[in-house]
Amino acid sequence: LAAELxxxxASPSANGLDLFRRAHSLAEREDLVPLLELIYMHYRDALIWSLCSRPELLIFPDYPDWAQVSSGILEQCLEIINHTIRSVAFTNAHKQLSLEAAIILLRRRFAGA
Known part of the structure; x- marks a missing residue:
């Protein structure tokens, strides 16, 4: 599920409405924080690949093609996901709204905004 997300x-063809529906269903999951941590690890792998292209350093060796994503964008994505994890795990933040905000910010980063 994490790899699919x-x-x-990152896909420019992803439907925004579907992403928000997914945020709604994810917000109800008991394992939301571990799922977000898995997503974080995928982006971490993408950053490692972007910086040095060394597959032995990857947690998930079946990485998608990250050649078109800059390390700067991936660092920003990691910050967004980390912020979402902290807000969901350690504050009284509304889970669905936190996920929706993260989706918007991540989509902007991948669109180059």
Missing amino acids: VKTL
């Missing part, structure tokens, strides 16, 4: 968020 990572690919969907």
